[in-house]
Amino acid sequence: MAFVTRAVKGTHDLFGDPLAYHRAIVDAARRWAEAAGAAEIATPIFEFTEVFERGVGPTSDIVQKEMFTFSDRAGRSLTLRPEGTAGVVRAYNEHGMKVWPQPVRLWYAGPMFRAERPQKGRQRQFHQVGYEVLGSDQPELDAEAVALSYHILASLGLRNMRLLLGSVGDPADRERYNAYLRELLAPHAARLSEDSRRRLVTNPMRILDSKNSGDRALLAELDVRPMLAFLGSEAKAHFEAVRARLGALGVPYEVDPSIVRGLDYYVRTSWEIHHDELGAQSALGGGGRYDGLSELLGGPPAPGVGWALGIERVALAMEAEGLSPAPAPALDLYIVPLESSLVPRALEVAARFWPELRVQYALKARKPGKGLQEAEKKGARFAALLGPDEATAGTLTVKNLETGEQHTLPLEEVREWVGKGGRA
RNA sequence: GUGAGCGUAGCUCAGCUGGUUAGAGCACCGGUCUGUGGAACCGGGGGUCGUGGGUUCAAGUCCCAUCGCUCACCCCA
Known part of the structure; x- marks a missing residue:
């Protein structure tokens, strides 16, 4: 560290x-x-x-x-x-x-x-x-x-x-009020805190704001008239x-x-x-x-x-008060290439969905189980498997991670289905 | 600027009166698992114990200094 x-x-x-x-x-x-x-x-x-x-x-x-x-x-x-x-x-x-x-x-x-x-x-x-x-x-x-x-x-x-x-x-009211405060407090200057003694010269009103206990006690004794009265x-x-x-x-x-x-x-x-x-x-x-x-x-x-x-x-x-802001928007789709040769293809597919969908993809080949797990961890609503079959057919096997519903669909239909799920 | 408390892995912490190569949980990476998840198990990476000095045969542990963090004073958003 x-x-x-x-x-x-x-x-x-x-x-x-x-x-x-x-x-x-x-x-x-x-x-x-x-x-x-x-x-x-x-x-x-x-x-x-x-x-x-x-x-x-x-x-x-x-x-x-x-x-x-x-x-x-x-x-x-x-x-x-x-x-x-x-x-x-x-x-x-x-x-x-x-x-x-x-x-x-x-x-x-x-x-x-x-x-x-x-x-x-x-x-x-x-x-x-x-x-x-x-x-x-x-x-x-x-x-x-x-x-x-x-x-x-x-x-x-x-x-x-x-x-x-x-x-x-x-400003004229404040001058009158400050003059009043100086006159009132000057005889008691010795009892004021160091800061407040300085304020007595520069800006007496600020003394009223002091949290110093001695200052507060003095102010309470003196029955100071408020600014509003001036x-x-x-x-x-x-x-x-x-x-x-x-x-x-x-x-x-x-x-x-x-x-x-x-x-x-x-x-x-x-x-x-x-x-x-x-x-x-x-x-x-x-x-x-x-x-x-x-x-x-x-x-x-x-x-x-x-x-x-x-x-x-x-x-x-x-x-x-126990109030939380809305969470950051979740990922819509996580694309999982099943073979390492398909990683570039996963990027291409992701890029095609941007910016309508929030899409990320795995940078290494993943077995389907691991891929779904990873999608879950990333907070994605849907996961898509991209294997040799899908690559050839121009499709994705998309799974709704909440319901488990799964379809193999052409990209346009993936966009529709995932997009329909609603975004935060 | 003043005062008090606290500094051990990314996070939360353990480490008894100083004594072998500094630990756990979570997180991360990988495996068990060759097209289907949230589990479990196994393994891995990651620490100049805030920093510098001192005491000691020996310091995460004691002393001093320093830096940082936190809270309070002050002041304000």
Whole structure:
């Protein structure tokens, strides 16, 4: 096992069952996103570092300590994307999507990269599906986005999840709230954790998110007023409108008055979906509104709202609830040459059935018994014997491995019979 | 970045207080089986016991270091 080369820490080869989950989750997301009229977009997995520094925010943990950043040969700083939204907004601006009929709905799926210490539900390369609506700040779109993120998870069969909805207000509201927090907490700075003392200067709201027990105890004593109490009239009206739309859509949620998101670009609506059986990393996904992001990236004003789901985490949640994805499609037919001179012929026959049927063939001559056994092991629905008689007659002796029914048929009829058996 | 636990075949593991050429089950390949399967039996390939040092007559077993994995902190998807 002491291989010289191995996968980099926190990265994984994806195949078999985990890949089946992955595909099922992306398929569900595609189905719902496209139902809402979204078009797929695939942006590069690396961007100029600036895209994330300015987009995600220089004070965010992601930018400060979690990015894979490197230089290209011309000395420009590039970064493996730690999230999907900044790149999508960059593409929206770069391709002049503001002249498309607004709003523009986009969805994506792909790998993201963060240089964190791996643990359950957290890899250095992980995968997300995401949804972004750009070009309008109407509350219907917030509700639409929240509803889609919820329905996708529900359609996969998940039940034990909690949708937490809040608002981080407009930038001016946040400034007032941060000022309030600084004033409230500064006298108690000595009791705060080191991280939280730093946050007191950079971003006091993040202190509310701390899991440090000392921080939590202090916050409980101080009876901190929530962000929601500081919403300006516009942000407040927007939040109430989103709640009303969501209620009308029948999406179950709890208001979390102190919700804080780790990405600096969020304004107003903000939500997370948690699952209780995931361990420490309990967020399946989250999203929010980011009306100022386009300008941060040097573009025209383009309000937006979107979300991302962590594919690996959704897969963990499905496993925890005993949900399995559909198995990989089985082989339709396995061709068994009875003499070694017929191996090339087996290939020719297989090739003739592609791609209508999934067909494989034995690379060595097999006795009929062994051949059928092998077909069974490969998960084939039918096995075909190819002996001298069949080769001469241009036929195959085909057997349904489930029922035992067997016929010697010309190739066209084999195609018909096997094809009729139905494919997953 | 910090802490804890764990590293023996592809997988799951056994290997007692250090003592012959390191084992089992599953999987893989072949045979018993010269046109009919899922079984059984027999055989085969595959391990520098994570790596490097040390202690010892002797190390998979003890010590140190290192790497890796896992979980938690932190943070988030």
